[in-house]
Each structure stands twice: as structure tokens, then as C-alpha cells.
Amino acid sequence: MIMKKSILASLLGAAVFVSCGQNVQKNDVPVYLDEDSPLEARVEDALSRMTLEEKVRVLHAQSKFSSAGVPRLGIPELWCTDGPHGIRPEVLWDEWDQAGWTNDSCVAFPALTCLAATWNEDMSAVYGKAIGEEARYREKDVLLGPGVNIYRTPLNGRNFEYMGEDPFLASRMVVPYVREVQKNGVAVCVKHFALNNQETKRHEYDAVVDDRTLHEIYLPAFKAAVQEGGAWSVMGAYNLYKGQHLCHNEYLLNGVLKGDWGFDGAVISDWGGTHDTAEAITNGLDIEFGTWTNGLSGATSNTYDSYYLADPYLAALRSGEASTEVLDDKVRRVLRLIFRTAMNTRKPFGSLCSPEHYAAAREIASEGIVLLKNEGEVLPIDLSSAGRIAVIGENAIKMMTVGGGSSSLKVQHECTPLEGILAAAEGKAEIVYERGYVGDVSGRYNGVVTGQDLSESRSEQQLIDDAVALASSSDAVIFIGGLNKSAHQDCEDSDRYGLGLPYAQDKVISALAKANPRLVVVLISGNAVAMPWAGEAGGILEAWFGGSESGNALADVLFGKVNPSGKLPFTFPAKLEDNGAHALGAYDPESDIAEYKEGIYVGYRWAEKMQTEPLFAFGHGLSYTEFEYGEAVCLRKTVRHGADVTVSVDVTNAGKVAGKEVVQLYIGDDNSSVDRPVKELKGFRKIALEPGETQTVTFTVTPDMLKYYDSSAGGWVLEPGTFTAYVGSSSADIRTSVRFEIK
Ligand code: BGC
Numbered sequence: 001m002i003m004k005k006s007i008l009a010s011l012l013g014a015a016v017f018v019s020c021g022q023n024v025q026k027n028d029v030p031v032y033l034d035e036d037s038p039l040e041a042r043v044e045d046a047l048s049r050m051t052l053e054e055k056v057r058v059l060h061a062q063s064k065f066s067s068a069g070v071p072r073l074g075i076p077e078l079w080c081t082d083g084p085h086g087i088r089p090e091v092l093w094d095e096w097d098q099a100g101w102t103n104d105s106c107v108a109f110p111a112l113t114c115l116a117a118t119w120n121e122d123m124s125a126v127y128g129k130a131i132g133e134e135a136r137y138r139e140k141d142v143l144l145g146p147g148v149n150i151y152r153t154p155l156n157g158r159n160f161e162y163m164g165e166d167p168f169l170a171s172r173m174v175v176p177y178v179r180e181v182q183k184n185g186v187a188v189c190v191k192h193f194a195l196n197n198q199e200t201k202r203h204e205y206d207a208v209v210d211d212r213t214l215h216e217i218y219l220p221a222f223k224a225a226v227q228e229g230g231a232w233s234v235m236g237a238y239n240l241y242k243g244q245h246l247c248h249n250e251y252l253l254n255g256v257l258k259g260d261w262g263f264d265g266a267v268i269s270d271w272g273g274t275h276d277t278a279e280a281i282t283n284g285l286d287i288e289f290g291t292w293t294n295g296l297s298g299a300t301s302n303t304y305d306s307y308y309l310a311d312p313y314l315a316a317l318r319s320g321e322a323s324t325e326v327l328d329d330k331v332r333r334v335l336r337l338i339f340r341t342a343m344n345t346r347k348p349f350g351s352l353c354s355p356e357h358y359a360a361a362r363e364i365a366s367e368g369i370v371l372l373k374n375e376g377e378v379l380p381i382d383l384s385s386a387g388r389i390a391v392i393g394e395n396a397i398k399m400m401t402v403g404g405g406s407s408s409l410k411v412q413h414e415c416t417p418l419e420g421i422l423a424a425a426e427g428k429a430e431i432v433y434e435r436g437y438v439g440d441v442s443g444r445y446n447g448v449v450t451g452q453d454l455s456e457s458r459s460e461q462q463l464i465d466d467a468v469a470l471a472s473s474s475d476a477v478i479f480i481g482g483l484n485k486s487a488h489q490d491c492e493d494s495d496r497y498g499l500g501l502p503y504a505q506d507k508v509i510s511a512l513a514k515a516n517p518r519l520v521v522v523l524i525s526g527n528a529v530a531m532p533w534a535g536e537a538g539g540i541l542e543a544w545f546g547g548s549e550s551g552n553a554l555a556d557v558l559f560g561k562v563n564p565s566g567k568l569p570f571t572f573p574a575k576l577e578d579n580g581a582h583a584l585g586a587y588d589p590e591s592d593i594a595e596y597k598e599g600i601y602v603g604y605r606w607a608e609k610m611q612t613e614p615l616f617a618f619g620h621g622l623s624y625t626e627f628e629y630g631e632a633v634c635l636r637k638t639v640r641h642g643a644d645v646t647v648s649v650d651v652t653n654a655g656k657v658a659g660k661e662v663v664q665l666y667i668g669d670d671n672s673s674v675d676r677p678v679k680e681l682k683g684f685r686k687i688a689l690e691p692g693e694t695q696t697v698t699f700t701v702t703p704d705m706l707k708y709y710d711s712s713a714g715g716w717v718l719e720p721g722t723f724t725a726y727v728g729s730s731s732a733d734i735r736t737s738v739r740f741e742i743k
Pocket of ligand 1: 144
């Protein structure tokens with residue numbers, strides 16, 4: 001320790017010690033530089049040494065992705081990166097164009113919908129560790145992710161960056177990601193706080209949401225990321241709530257996040273999400289990024305001094321209009337963030353594109369794939385007797401890591417579905433390919449180009465005819481389509497126009513089904529899609545945007561190397577009107593008001609209330625084996641108010657192959673005084689079972705899990721009475737239930 005101090009002192013040089021004034025002892029290290037001192041003591045020490053100008057300087061960007069430190073004190077800059085699926089390539093200092101580095105290619109991890117579909121907290125930890133190591137290696141301090149906005153409508157262009165429709169699932173999945181990233185001395189920046197549930201009019205719409213819905217549905221995952229994950233930064237959203245932009249929102253930032261939840265980190269604005277100096281000062285924003293100072297359309301060069309939290313703030317401080325107390329609170333938060341990340345000399349070194357990261361990407365991608373349908377056991381395909389397999393569809397050959405907005409990546413390597421299938425089938429089966437349809441051929445985002453030539457001159461009908469001809473002369477057909485990351489197809493800044501598949505894919509699939517009954521449809525998307533052909537295809541897989549290893553992961557599942565165990569993190573409605581927001585006309589792309597009329601009835605909560613049968617239910621996902629459930633048992637059927645409830649069930653692998661099952665626990669309040677959902681997810685556990693093996697799964701239900709939010713009292717309420725614990729394989733496949741009473 002003594003040696004460390006002297007090394008630090010000599011490294012930092014004399015300037016620090018001469019200019020700092022009080023608190024400095026010759027030949028010793030100032031408190032703020034001493035990593036053995038308590039964080040708050042370091043923060044106070046650094047704060048006491050900073051001039052007014054230095055304090056304001058750390059509160060806004062100095063480039064597209066960095067903010068200034070305090071060079072005089074040896075306090076470094078903060079560097080941010082997108083997030084949330086890989087480390088974004090470097091852009092120029094003051095432009096969005098590529099910096100042209102040759103060492104900034106990364107591993108793309110699967111989209112967060114895929115991670116959520118694993119329903120496996122261990123996978124979330126694996127993900128966080130790997131992406132955190134990549135961020136650290138690239139010397140980033142803040143990873144702009146993960147995103148946990150709730151899946152309210154299947155039209156939201158950014159659903160693929162989030163963790164589904166259920167607050168409990170998203171909460172459990174976000175925590176390990178946050179913890180593991182931050183072990184690398186890299187902060188997460190949980191986004192977009194909050195109520196950012198559509199892209200249309202994302203800078204304009206005011207979310208009108210009742211308090212109960214806010215607290216029960218839209219806030220829990222953020223709360224878990226902050227309180228259980230210990231997130232060091234949070235990103236404000238673009239839209240408004242209570243008439244105020246969410247990057248400077250009194251109620252949510254000062255009231256809920258910093259007040260109720262005790263968040264001690266920094267609130268970072270979304271890029272261009274700051275609109276007003278006075279509000280930015282008083283309403284909880286700490287660091288301003290990406291402001292478009294010539295209005296809201298684009299950036300003029302080097303305008304950082306004109307940012308709302310730059311010169312205008314300084315002027316307000318100098319004139320006495322703004323208080324130094326509020327300023328110091330912001331600076332403390334930024335200092336904490338810097339000490340935890342950029343100035344942490346004890347963090348590991350990280351690594352980039354390591355075999356372990358590719359292995360993690362592949363494991364998560366394959367574990368997230370959901371087997372939606374498997375009639376006639378068309379899957380897995382046995383390669384040794386497969387003969388000739390026709391692969392049809394643009395998504396089989398299209399690189400998906402480029403596009404989609406700020407989560408777009410420059411990968412070192414991406415295995416497309418066709419490449420994965422070819423590699424797996426080599427020497428075993430014949431693979432033939434046809435395009436089937438033409439979707440997006442651009443293959444570029446923000447200066448990164450895939451280099452793929454996807455040009456195609458055949459007509460729509462010719463493409464279908466050629467695909468059908470190939471399908472008829474093959475033993476099995478794998479259609480690989482879905483959405484892509486071009487505008488209006490799972491992409492930032494635009495929503496989808498409808499639930500249907502684009503580019504006449506429905507027509508292609510139906511034609512293929514007629515040509516060959518052994519048809520498997522693979523969807524690559526981050527959203528639910530309509531499937532008018534669902535009855536015609538033997539097998540249907542949802543494979544998400546799988547990242548660098550998407551092709552290998554898909555092949556693992558198609559050919560049975562991996563037994564699928566993913567479960568849907570959101571409902572696939574049969575039609576758009578079966579979704580609450582759409583049923584009530586509460587998604588209006590023309591309006592500046594988004595009234596969340598469906599309230600707490602999001603996803604399966606709505607489907608169950610209305611008793612509509614979804615196409616595929618929340619939590620649904622099949623396996624190549626069968627699982628049998630025993631009777632759910634409650635240790636004590638009558639429980640005193642405030643005590644935990646324990647629910648156990650035996651689950652057996654009754655099939656012939658090893659597999660993993662996600663055992664799901666839902667709770668319904670049988671006689672509530674308020675309107676409550678039929679049931680809500682309150683527990684899940686992924687277990688691995690060999691054929692014939694049985695495991696007992698035990699869930700602990702805490703009193704908090706049984707509560708509802710009482711808007712008039714402004715708090716959570718646990719009502720005594722009878723509850724039912726439903727245990728099953730999906731929200732629509734409940735195998736056993738047991739009642740218990742809270743006294
Ligand atoms: C997005 C953020 C992203 C930021 C920086 C914004 O447009 O909404 O999610 O982190 O840009 O690229």
C-alpha cells in the first residue's frame with residue numbers, strides 16, 4: 001500500500017501537488033487519488049479542489065462519446081460506447097462518421113430479446129462478463145446499455161434491444177448483466193429511463209400513464225438494475241412524461257430514481273435528449289451528451305460549449321441564478337462514476353474477440369432460440385439421413401449485425417445462418433440455397449459496410465417459382481426470414497407499420513408449404529410477427545438477432561446438437577388488435593400523446609383478461625424432449641402476513657434426450673379488492689435434466705411479490721386472502737396449481 005502510494009505520486013507528477021492547495025501532504029497522495037480511501041471521502045476531496053469552471057466542464061460532452069475530466073488534477077475523461085450487444089466501432093471526435101480504426105471490430109452478442117428468451121440468469125452473467133471485458137479492453141468507461149423498456153407494442157422498432165414484456169423477467173435478467181459488466185470497472189448505463197416504448201415521435205410524445213402501471217410494469221426492471229445490480233449510471237429517455245422531457249424529469253429522476261431508490265450514480269442524457277438549461281439543472285440530469293445545438297436536426301461542429309449544461313449553466317451560476325449546492329451534487333455523481341471506472345487502477349485488463357467471447361455468444365444464442373412449433377417432429381433434422389435440404393430466404397445470407405441504429409456493430413466475424421448450416425452439414429447432407437424474396441440489400445450503417453452484394457434482379461414471382469422448384473426437389477426445407485434491421489423492420493428511430501411479415505414472405509412460405517410438407521420456418525427478428533401460415537409449416541423457430549455466432553447457434557438447434565430451451569419473453573398475438581394498446585387505439589403514430597390506456601394489462605396480462613388465445617403465449621417454448629410436472633406443493637397453506645410462501649414441484653424429463661426446462665411460477669390473487677391480472681410471473685428456474693431424471697424446484701414467494709401498487713396511498717399493499725400459485729411450462733400451459741392463504 002505504501003509502495004502503491006509512492007508510485008501513484010510520482011506518476012502523477014508535481015503539478016498536482018503544487019496547485020491543489022489544502023489537504024495535500026508532501027510526499028503523500030491526496031485523498032482523492034488514494035484508492036484505499038472511502039469513495040465518499042475521495043469525492044469530497046476532489047470536489048473541494050475543483051474550480052467552478054472545472055465543475056461545469058465535467059457535466060457535458062466534449063466529443064460525440066466522451067466528456068472531460070480535470071486534467072489539472074489528473075482526473076481523466078469518461079468514454080462511453082454503445083451498447084448493448086457489442087462495442088460500437090470508433091467514430092470521429094466530432095462526427096458520426098467512422099474513425100477508420102482497424103482494431104475496433106468486436107464480437108456481437110445476441111440481441112437482448114434473445115438473452116431474455118434464455119430465461120437463464122446464468123446466461124445473463126455470462127453475457128455481462130463477456131461484453132464488459134470487450135468494453136474494458138477497448139478502454140471504455142460507460143457501456144450504453146442494457147435496455148429494459150417494457151414490450152408494450154409489437155410495433156416498437158427497438159424491442160430487440162430490450163428484455164420483453166414482463167417486469168419480473170426483465171428484472172431478474174438485467175441484474176447479473178449489470179453486476180458482471182461493472183466487475184470490469186466499466187459502468188452500465190441502463191436505458192432508456194423510462195416509458196420509452198415506441199420510436200415514432202420519440203422526441204415528442206408525452207407518455208400518460210397511471211401511477212400503478214408505472215410502478216408495477218414500467219419501473220421494476222430499472223429499480224432492480226439500480227438497487228440489486230448497483231448500476232453506476234442511467235440514461236434518460238427522449239420522450240416526455242408529465243409534460244417534461246425524461247432527461248430532465250423532476251418526478252422520475254429526482255423523485256423516484258435518486259430519491260426513492262437512493263441512486264448515487266450519474267444520469268446521462270440520451271444523445272440530443274436535453275432541451276432546456278433550467279430544467280437540466282434542477283431536474284436531475286448530470287451529464288449532457290449529443291445535443292444538437294442547431295435545433296433538433298443535426299450537429300454543428302464543436303458546439304460543446306453551447307450545451308445546456310455548459311456555458312449557459314456557467315452563466316447561471318455566476319449570476320447566482322443557479323445554486324452551487326445542486327452543481328456539487330451533480331459533480332459528486334460524476335466523480336463517483338469516474339472513480340468507479342476511468343480512475344479505477346485495479347480493474348482487470350479485459351479482452352477482445354477471445355474464443356471465450358465467441359463461445360459465450362454461441363451458447364447464449366442457441367439457448368435463446370425458441371421452438372414454437374414442432375408438428376410431426378420435423379425437428380431436429382437428422383443430418384445422417386437428411387439427403388438434400390433446401391435453405392430459402394434472405395435472412396439466411398444477410399449479415400444482421402450491421403443496422404438497427406445505435407446498436408449497430410462492426411464485427412470481426414459473423415456466421416450467417418446459411419454458413420452455419422453448411423458447416424454443420426459438411427460431408428453429411430447436401431445443402432442448396434434459393435433467395436425466395438428480396439428485402440433489404442443495403443448492408444450499411446453509419447459508415448460500416450457488410451461488403452455483401454445482395455443485389456437481385458429476379459421478379460417477386462420468379463423468386464417464388466425458383467424457391468418452390470428447389471423445395472419440391474428436396475427432402476426438407478428450411479425457410480429463414482423474418483425482419484431485418486432496416487427502417488421500420490426492427491430499427492431505432494422508426495416503428496413497424498404492422499404485425500405482418502414484409503416483402504411478401506407470407507406468400508413464399510405458403511408456396512413452400514404446398515411444395516414440401518417437411519418445412520421449417522426460422523424467424524430472425526426482435527419482435528412478434530403475424531403467421532397466417534402457422535398451420536401449414538411443420539416446424540417454427542424464433543431465432544432472434546443472434547450476433548456473431550447466429551448461424552452456428554441456429555445449426556446447433558436445427559440438427560439437434562442443442563436441445564432448444566428458449567421461452568418467449570413476450571406474447572405473439574394472433575393479430576395486432578389482440579394487444580391491449582392496439583385494441584384500445586392507444587398507439588397513435590400521429591399523436592404527441594401516448595396514453596397507456598391498457599394500464600397494467602400489457603402482453604399476457606391483457607390476453608388473459610380478455611381471454612383471447614395468442615398465437616404463441618408468453619413463456620412458450622418447446623423442447624425435443626417432454627417434461628412432466630408433479631403436483632405443486634405449498635409448505636404451509638396458511639401463512640401469516642409478512643412471511644414467505646414456499647412452492648415446490650417435481651419436474652421429470654420423460655423423453656429420450658437430455659434437455660432444459662424453464663419451470664415458471666405465476667401467482668393470481670383470488671379475491672383482491674382491486675382489479676388484478678389473472679396471474680403474474682413471480683418465479684422461474686431453468687433446470688437441466690437427463691432422460692428419466694427428476695428434480696424438485698422450490699420457489700420462495702416473498703410478501704413483496706404479492707403486492708399491488710396503490711396509487712392513492714402512493715405505496716405497495718399486501719392484502720390478506722387467498723392466492724393461487726400456478727406452475728407450468730408457459731403462461732398458457734399451466735400444469736399444476738396450489739392455493740395458499742395470507743392471514
Ligand atoms: C440512442 C441511445 C444511444 C445513443 C448513443 C441514441 O440515439 O437512443 O440508445 O446509446 O444514441 O449512440
